[in-house]
Every structure is written in C-alpha cells, then in structure tokens.
Amino acid sequence: MHKYFSTIMEYITNQYSNESLLIAISGGQDSICLVKLMNNFDLKEKKCKQIDYIHIDHQWTKESKKQAEYIISYLKSLRKKVSIYQIKKTSLSEKISRLYRYHIIINHAIRYKYRIVLTAHTKTDKIETFFLNLIRGTTTEGTTALNLCRMIGHKTMLGRPLIYMDRQFTKFICRKYFLPLWSDNSNYNYSIKRNRVRNELIPYLRKYYNKKIDNNVLNFLNNCKYNNEYIKQKIIKTYLQHKHDKYVALNHKCLKKQHIIMQVKIIQFFLYHSINLFINKSRLISFINQLKKVKDKKCFTLVSNNISILGTNQWIYLRYHNISILNN
Template structure:
C-alpha cells in the first residue's frame, strides 16, 4: 500500500511537468524528511526523462533560529553536491520569532528568486499533516472559509510560475517510512521542539491529546472537513463572480447595489470586496464591509457618502455604489 502512494506521488509530479511543458524547477527545501524525499523524486524523474531538458535547482532559507544553523547548511550542501546538483542559500539577518513573519519572508524570497531566474515551477514539501495543522491555526485565528481550505496541491503566483505541493496526500508518518526505506539523510530539526512556536504545540500536545481523549480519528475528520470547505468555497466564488458581472456598470467603476441587497449576506460581502479589489486593489476588512452593506441596504435616492477609507470615499447615488479618490481639495469621482 505504501509503495502505491510512493508511485502516485512521483507520477503526479511527472504528469504536471509534461502537461505544462516544465523545464525549470525550483525546489524549496528545509533539510527535513519532506524536502529530502522530494529531492529523490525529482532526481529520479530527471533520469527517467533523460530526453527532456529538465533543469532543477534547490533553494534554502536560513532563518538563523538555532545555533546549529551552519551545521544544517553544511549537511544540505553536502547532500546536494552528492547528487551533482546546485543550491542557493539565503540567510535572513534579522532574527524573527513570529512564525507568520518567517513564512512571509520565506515565500517572498522564493517567489522573487523564481521570477528573477525564470523558474516555471516552484515545489514545496507541504504534506497532509501540515495541512491539518494549518487548518487548526486558521480556526484559532478566526479565519474565513477561504483561508480554511487555501493550501491547494497546485496554485499560480504569476502567469508563468506555478507552485506545486505534491505531498499533500501523504502524512508525516508515511513520508518518514519512505525516507527510511531509501536510507535518505534526514536532518533532525531542533526547532520542531520549540514550544513557543504555535505549530509545534499543535503537533506535540494538542493533536495527541485530542486523539487520546476525544477522538482517535480526528485527522481524517479534519481532512474531510477541509475537502468540504474547498467545494463550498468554490461554489461561493463562482456565485460571487456571476453576480458581480451582472451588477457592475458597463462603463463606470460602479455596481448596482439594488441587484446585490436581495442576495445572501455573505454574497453581498464578497461582491463588495471583489468590486473594491477589482477596481482599486483595496482589500477591506469585514467590519468595514458590514458597515457598507448596512448603509446600501437602506433605501436612498440622493447622493450619499457612506464612509472614508484611506485615500477613498464610498458613495451611493440612486441605484449605484461607487468610489471617489481623495485629492487635496477635490474628489475624483468614478461614475
């Protein structure tokens, strides 16, 4: 059974490479079991696809969280050299303890590097266990349905750059077994046991407690829930886009709010959010969106200002909702 998962993962990467004519791949590695396993998959594919011009490069981001950072870098460099490949290493001089800040820095560096050197595909080592832990973190933060199901197997950052997460169907135990099977040199990362990192507390304390005292099948239940949320979110997004296209003005940056205020409350929020982002790249928080919806749901005929937001004013006039950009003395009104 485990060998079937092994072949399926390799075939999924192979299929993606062929489908999108990928020739340049950037693999983000950590030295842990996930990335070491991915190195094996890519190097195996490179040999199997010998007729193709497949260029693979590795990138490692050192956050300098621990005293053994230099030893881990040497370990990674030695392994990549042993397979006759190359690696790029970035060191973040500012030591950041926030997991969210580190993730933002890491993704920004990886994506900018990929764009600069024209990599078509970025591969990361996120697995099924990571997906469950991310879901729990987002629940704790009070995130919306789109954040609860946003770790997808593939996504697109820019028109020419994909992100692929081929291990999302494999849990940490399965990947560990595979690494042991092939005698892969896994680095034991001491930061996985730092309890000031929220993810580690979820992994080492919360999940074992739930499995022992509350529900032994919690991981599979969360996987099913994430899957359901994904399809619900896709349905909402499609409905929002259809309603937005029907309600927007043909010439002006405006939407007919009379066509919106009869819809479900969450659809109203999403349509206003899409309108603001589509026209002015503004992302409004829920409290401001709710304020706007409460205003436009009140019948009004005359020109009425709803609220201010940074350099913008929100207006309604007759059936239309639109924005104006603040200037020093006047407003530029998009009607």
C-alpha cells in the first residue's frame, strides 16, 4: 500500500526532486488519507525540501469555519504549515467554485515558488467528472480531464497521487489509522450536481444496468486518453508539414485533403499557437465550407475584435486590423 503510493510519488517528484511541494486539502476522507500517506512518504524518502498545505473555504455551510479550525489543529499536530483562504462570495456552482479554487491555489504556488501542487482526487472523482462532462456535452478530449499529472504554466506541475485509488481505499486508510474525519454536510446538498451524480446516478447505474460500471468507464477513459494522444501527435505533425516557413499561414491547398475534423483541429491549433486564441468547431466548419464555395476569391471570419482569419484556395492566414500578415 505505502510502497505503491511511494512509487507514484517518485514518478511525480522525479522531475522536481528536492523542491517545495504544496498540497491542497478539503478536510474530507480523501484529503486526510493523502496527508497520512504523504507524511509517511516524507519520513521515509525525504524527496521534498518542504511540504506545505493549503485549504480553500467556500463557506457552503455554517460549520465551514470550524472545519478550517479542525484542519489547522490536525496539521499543527503533525508540525505542518497550512494556509487558509476564505472565499467571501459564496457560490453553489461547481464550475465557478472550481475556478475560484484553482485560481487561488495556482497563484499561491507561483507566489511562494512551489514546483509541485498535489490534490486528493481519486478514480471515483474521475468517474464522477466523466458523467458531469458527458451531461454538459463534452468531446472525447473533455472525458479525460483528470490524469496523474499535468503542467500548470511552464514551471509548476499538478499531481494527483490518489487517482488510481478509489474512495473505498481512502476510507480503509482512514479507519486503519484512526484518522480524524470531518463530516461535511455540503456533500449531501443536491443543489450541487456532483453530489447528485455521486449519490443517485452512479449507484442507480451500478444496481440496475451494470455492476462493473466503474471499471467499464475507467477502461473507456483509458482508451480515450490513448486515442487523444495519437490525434494530438497527428495534428502537430500535420501542422508542421503545412505551415508556412516564413509567415503565419497554413497551406490550404494541402490541408483541404485532410478529413474536415482534422482540418478544424489543425486550424484550432494554428490559431492557439499563433495568437493564443481558441475558436469553437462550428465557426471553423462554417469558415471551411465558405472556402469551398469561393474557390479563387478570399473569405474571412472575425476571430476577435481586431484579428480575422482569411482564406484563399492556396493559403489560410491572419490579418491584424487592415494589415495582412501574409500578402497573398
């Protein structure tokens, strides 16, 4: 158990050995389990220069202040430093709350120069996130949102060392070591969609459709992950083959031989790589269809207030105000 966790942590910390590490915790069983496992890992391995904690209080319940005090007391008993942030503007929207939370955590990490940020997400959270994204109308890229680690900016890594473990595992750890847990009433507030997915939808599917729904979803997500990686590599390779050697432009004559979805993704990558701007699929499909009709003439679509993307039979390029980046 601890050996398996140590193997995952060694993989996460391999690129940033002997660096400061920040752990975001909520006070629930997953967070307290992560605190215990990290404490044991630190005592044995000594891989990190410093391990600190951060807690974000969303003020969803009247007991949130007491919960923050409990977290401070528990980490103080372990001689660990913790930073508490309180969000004054209360919101029950998971999306808005997540944006607030990650904004605070990332800014804190950058300000105090933490190279690694850890969260206590488990594979149970991964399954719940999949259903939430599916209901919202996600693509296959959106299904694989929670992975072991990813970069935040250029210098900070976000890691999820419990992502291969489920909530039953964290519950077992908490009981085995008699860890203090705080019962959070907000977990039973069904105005929060995740709670309804966790407590109603998934148990219903498990009982009436497939007992192995959890494993099947995880297998599907794993397949999506590898498919997405292949598609991304294909997009980058094709983009490098079709981009102009000197100007900010794409060779439309060669690009139009690709499948329309590949054309959309390559143009999206071209825009993001050139001007750090994302354009949705429907607008780009409309632009590509316009290009097919005009043939020898130019067509354009506005991508921002002062930038437009222009296309001819030969090139797709950008125009800033009235100055063409590529004079066709």
